[in-house]
Amino acid sequence: xxxxxxxxxxxxxxWVAQHExxxxxxxxxxxxxxxxxxxxxxxxxxxxxGVAAIVFGLFVHNLYLLRIASNLGVFLMMTLGINIVMGFAxxxxxxxxxxxxxxxxxxxxxxxxxxxxxxPTYLSVPAIxxxxxxxxYLVSLPSRRLFGDYLAIVTLFFGQIFIQLVLSSxxxxxxxHTDSTDITGGSNGxxxxxxxxxxxxxxxxxxxxxxxxxxxITLLLIAVVRVNRTRVGRAWRTVREDPLASxxxxxxxxxxxxxxxxxxxxxxxxxxxxxxxxxxxxxxNGFDIPLLTLIYAAVILGGSGSIPGSIIxxxxxxxxxxxxxxxxxxEFLFLAVLVITIGVIGKNWKKxxxxxxxxxxxxxxxxxxxxxxxxTTTPTKTWAIAPVSKALQYWLVLPANRIVWGNMAFIxxxxxxxxxxIAHEKIKPWLLPIIAYIAIFVWExxxxxxxxxxxxxxxxxxxxxxxxxxxxxxxxxxxxxxx
Amino acid sequence: xxxxxKLSMQFGALKSLSELDLTVNKGEIVSVIGPNGAGKTTLFNxxxxxxxxxxxxxxxxxxxxxxxxxxDVNRLGIARTFQNVRLFLNMSVIENVMAATYANTKSNIxxxxxxxxxxxxxxxxxxxxxxxxxxxxxxxxxxxRWEQPAYSLSYANRxxxxxxxxxxxxxxxxxxxEPAAGMNPKExxxxxxxxxxxxAEKDLTILVIEHDMHVVEGISDxxxxxxxxxxxxxxxxxxxxxxxxxxxxxLGKGSADRK
Numbered sequence: 194x195x196x197x198x199x200x201x202x203x204x205x206x207x208w209v210a211q212h213e214x215x216x217x218x219x220x221x222x223x224x225x226x227x228x229x230x231x232x233x234x235x236x237x238x239x240x241x242x243g244v245a246a247i248v249f250g251l252f253v254h255n256l257y258l259l260r261i262a263s264n265l266g267v268f269l270m271m272t273l274g275i276n277i278v279m280g281f282a283x284x285x286x287x288x289x290x291x292x293x294x295x296x297x298x299x300x301x302x303x304x305x306x307x308x309x310x311x312x313p314t315y316l317s318v319p320a321i322x323x324x325x326x327x328x329x330y331l332v333s334l335p336s337r338r339l340f341g342d343y344l345a346i347v348t349l350f351f352g353q354i355f356i357q358l359v360l361s362s363x364x365x366x367x368x369x370h371t372d373s374t375d376i377t378g379g380s381n382g383x384x385x386x387x388x389x390x391x392x393x394x395x396x397x398x399x400x401x402x403x404x405x406x407x408x409x410i411t412l413l414l415i416a417v418v419r420v421n422r423t424r425v426g427r428a429w430r431t432v433r434e435d436p437l438a439s440x441x442x443x444x445x446x447x448x449x450x451x452x453x454x455x456x457x458x459x460x461x462x463x464x465x466x467x468x469x470x471x472x473x474x475x476x477x478n479g480f481d482i483p484l485l486t487l488i489y490a491a492v493i494l495g496g497s498g499s500i501p502g503s504i505i506x507x508x509x510x511x512x513x514x515x516x517x518x519x520x521x522x523x524e525f526l527f528l529a530v531l532v533i534t535i536g537v538i539g540k541n542w543k544k545x546x547x548x549x550x551x552x553x554x555x556x557x558x559x560x561x562x563x564x565x566x567x568x569t570t571t572p573t574k575t576w577a578i579a580p581v582s583k584a585l586q587y588w589l590v591l592p593a594n595r596i597v598w599g600n601m602a603f604i605x606x607x608x609x610x611x612x613x614x615i616a617h618e619k620i621k622p623w624l625l626p627i628i629a630y631i632a633i634f635v636w637e638x639x640x641x642x643x644x645x646x647x648x649x650x651x652x653x654x655x656x657x658x659x660x661x662x663x664x665x666x667x668x669x670x671x672x673x674x675x676x
Numbered sequence: 677x678x679x680x681x682k683l684s685m686q687f688g689a690l691k692s693l694s695e696l697d698l699t700v701n702k703g704e705i706v707s708v709i710g711p712n713g714a715g716k717t718t719l720f721n722x723x724x725x726x727x728x729x730x731x732x733x734x735x736x737x738x739x740x741x742x743x744x745x746x747x748d749v750n751r752l753g754i755a756r757t758f759q760n761v762r763l764f765l766n767m768s769v770i771e772n773v774m775a776a777t778y779a780n781t782k783s784n785i786x787x788x789x790x791x792x793x794x795x796x797x798x799x800x801x802x803x804x805x806x807x808x809x810x811x812x813x814x815x816x817x818x819x820x821r822w823e824q825p826a827y828s829l830s831y832a833n834r835x836x837x838x839x840x841x842x843x844x845x846x847x848x849x850x851x852x853x854e855p856a857a858g859m860n861p862k863e864x865x866x867x868x869x870x871x872x873x874x875x876a877e878k879d880l881t882i883l884v885i886e887h888d889m890h891v892v893e894g895i896s897d898x899x900x901x902x903x904x905x906x907x908x909x910x911x912x913x914x915x916x917x918x919x920x921x922x923x924x925x926x927l928g929k930g931s932a933d934r935k
Binding site for chain 1: 776781791
């Protein structure tokens with residue numbers, strides 16, 4: 194097989210066959226991403242990741258960072274699980290977090306004073322995994338005949354039923370009793386869970402869980418990668434591609450759907466149990482739709498069906514909100530993202546330079562306008578990194594009434610972005626720096642202070658941009674429906 | 677080998693097949709012809725279990741298979757291709773074939789995940805079998821094409837791949853739904869040869885739906901003609917092609933007389 198397509202005669206079979214490669218050879222930053230994506234083998238990627246994770250565990254003792262890393266680990270297990278159900282088998286399971294919640298609550302009930310059960314971890318965790326897998330089996334039964342939207346609706350309701358059950362199981366009166374029993378703690382949750390006890394030690398610190406997660410995820414990754422490329426993985430993909438053809442080739446589609454549900458549920462159950470151990474408490478609001486959307490966003494962003502994609506998606510979706518929580522980081526994160534975005538859109542460097550120069554010019558111009566009109570500004574705002582903050586002070590307008598100005602600018606920004614998408618090609622280059630300036634203004638003056646809202650906005654914006662620029666996700670493959 | 681007895685398939689008031697009798701003997705190649713809407717593909721769908729017949733019997737080696745699940749029908753030894761080519765488009769060419777060995781292989785999710793020796797051996801055997809099946813089509817589906825996604829194949833190659841995929845399920849009876857549709861004359865000649873070789877080398881009994889009369893003439897031991905779900909003629913190619921009812925079905929009433 195020849196790597197150099199230019200040597201092939203146009204129109205020959207080999208030339209036609211390499212059509213895909215030629216399409217992928219894009220200019221700009223995305224092209225580089227593609228190239229790296231092709232060059233590096235998966236083994237190298239996974240090993241590098243593993244080494245990084247071990248180094249992190251050995252040298253980082255900051256509790257906060259370990260917490261973030263452990264949450265990432267749990268989140269990663271979830272994305273790997275949903276990637277099996279949705280990415281491999283193509284089943285849109287919107288009740289997935291219920292399995293996670295079930296695992297967490299099952300651990301809480303077997304390892305706390307709530308029901309006075311203190312099972313050894315060696316017993317409780319395997320039991321939970323088996324029980325969650327069985328629950329996955331039960332849910333899959335009514336879903337066996339369903340695909341696509343119908344399956345999504347049914348599983349979504351299953352997830353909601355789980356939440357309602359947990360919420361209302363805080364006062365259950367059993368037949369023959371007069372007083373009610375509190376099983377799940379309702380909306381108060383269950384606090385004070387026992388820590389994991391494995392390898393002869395009680396898990397006292399987050400670091401212990403970090404190493405546990407590292408082992409579990411390594412094993413899980415090996416298993417998932419192997420299953421994906423062998424018999425069952427192939428069969429799952431045929432179910433995703435064409436269930437009827439799959440059946441006609443002797444593949445029991447219903448059994449494979451059930452298997453995907455069961456495996457996904459088991460992984461989620463395990464993740465839930467570990468999560469409950471880390472938190473040493475469970476609350477039902479952690480297992481609701483917001484988490485589900487985050488997990489799906491992670492898988493879609495990374496590329497549905499791609500295992501490395503799931504990992505990257507999990508990184509972005511679980512670490513990014515934490516970065517945004519800290520103002521000092523979030524202030525500069527946006528500028529970085531903006532520069533990268535412009536780099537991606539502006540395919541030639543000349544245009545890029547013009548854009549940046551005009552963006553800077555607009556800043557000074559607007560600043561001058563504001564000074565001339567004697568508007569009150571607050572020049573005393575300081576940024577974390579001194580040189581950049583000084584530069585920004587002379588460039589960015591910081592009105593006294595930031596909320597009002599920020600809100601107005603936000604509306605203007607949305608309107609401009611909407612207009613940009615339909616604007617004439619000749620107007621677009623003029624609009625770009627203006628949009629960029631207003632975006633920076635809105636970000637620094639308004640959004641940074643409002644971290645929780647901003648996180649949602651950013652995730653939404655990222656998904657929108659991703660779906661436009663690369664609908665198959667970061668590492669996903671373009672899927673062809675019918676040709 | 678394959679026997680249909682008074683097979684009827686009705687959708688509401690529409691009788692797609694009515695009281696169809698057909699016997700296909702072992703090693704025989706039988707072509708089904710008929711105008712559009714005659715019920716040819718419905719016949720395939722009933723035989724392969726996609727539809728449950730309204731009445732009548734489908735017997736494979738004397739055992740009834742009517743109403744069985746398509747996967748079970750396939751496991752009993754009937755494989756098919758589709759008129760509108762239903763490949764697993766986003767899987768690689770070789771994976772399409774390897775996936776079809778599912779029913780004949782055993783490794784489960786645990787043995788695969790653990791990479792047990794048995795599972796590894798089986799995987800290797802599956803790969804070799806898939807390569808062998810793809811090599812059946814000469815240079816058309818070999819080498820660099822194996823790792824290509826199926827959607828990158830040309831139309832004719834998709835049809836070939838679909839046949840290779842059907843073969844991977846180890847069938848006794850092969851149902852080909854318009855194998856030469858959309859092919860140029862050279863490719864059509866090739867597929868005619870392939871169908872002959874399938875019988876000779878793979879020991880198959882073949883039922884073909886085909887519109888290209890050159891193909892039908894070239895391959896068939898026997899031809900049956902359907903119109904509105906009724907068998908209007910059966911016999912060798914020449915007798916069916918000149919049968920007045922067949923000519924009428926294709927060209928309209930009175931055509932046979934005018935000739």
